[in-house]
Amino acid sequence: DAGVIQSPRHEVTEMGQEVTLRCKPISGHNSLFWYRQTMMRGLELLIYFNNNVPIDDSGMPEDRFSAKMPNASFSTLKIQPSEPRDSAVYFCASSPGTSVVGELFFGEGSRLTVL
Amino acid sequence: GQNIDQPTEMTATEGAIVQINCTYQTSGFNGLFWYQQHAGEAPTFLSYNVLDGLEEKGRFSSFLSRSKGYSYLLLKELQMKDSASYLCAVSNAGNNRKLIWGLGTSLAVNP
Numbered sequence: 001d002a003g004v005i006q007s008p009r010h011e012v013t014e015m016g017q018e019v020t021l022r023c024k025p026i027s028g029h030n031s032l033f034w035y036r037q038t039m040m041r042g043l044e045l046l047i048y049f050n051n052n053v054p055i056d057d058s059g060m061p062e063d064r065f066s067a068k069m070p071n072a073s074f075s076t077l078k079i080q081p082s083e084p085r086d087s088a089v090y091f092c093a094s095s096p097g098t099s100v101v102g103e104l105f106f107g108e109g110s111r112l113t114v115l
Numbered sequence: 116g117q118n119i120d121q122p123t124e125m126t127a128t129e130g131a132i133v134q135i136n137c138t139y140q141t142s143g144f145n146g147l148f149w150y151q152q153h154a155g156e157a158p159t160f161l162s163y164n165v166l167d168g169l170e171e172k173g174r175f176s177s178f179l180s181r182s183k184g185y186s187y188l189l190l191k192e193l194q195m196k197d198s199a200s201y202l203c204a205v206s207n208a209g210n211n212r213k214l215i216w217g218l219g220t221s222l223a224v225n226p
Contacts (some may be wrong), residue, residue, distance in 0.1 A: 004157075022222060041218075042202075042216050042217065042218040042219060043158070043202065043204075043216040044216075045213055045214070048213070055143065056213060076218050091157060091158075103148070103160050103163065104158075104214075105160075106157035106159070108156065108157050109157055
């Protein structure tokens, strides 16, 4: 079975540009999570969806960040405008509803560098 | 506040046993998780403890003491491929799928 698929794997952009990260969760999983990972702060939950509905977006840093999940097989995380401090690895993860709380299946991540 | 502490780095020798500790202070508790993350890769689930005691899974075991806010991950018969970061995470509410994550312990296994 295919795992969580993220694109792009690497993105280098200039400050002020719009960045869109994409995620396809594992088929049948009804929870989807967007995380950001940096050396200083570790893994931070940005937002999570359950059955395509945003449940908790308290981790979204500011209005420059937005996330959507138009259907069960696709989600996007958008940063507009991007800033150098947004440089990080962004992970998407999914979880089946029947699993223990917290058992997450992560994608390979999107490494974002904002110059 | 809510906090998870684990050592930043550890080193061990191939074939040996290593114990990685994690202490937590959270407003609630609904389980503790260990994930493994190789450099440049995604975290992968290792173990889950919700009751006190030891959970064994092959070469890896995880222990939990809820009264002490303490867990450890025990790795036996270390192999070079075990060199990775080990992340401790706590779920602090029943229906909430948010996890509070430690910064991870970077383990280097030397020959």
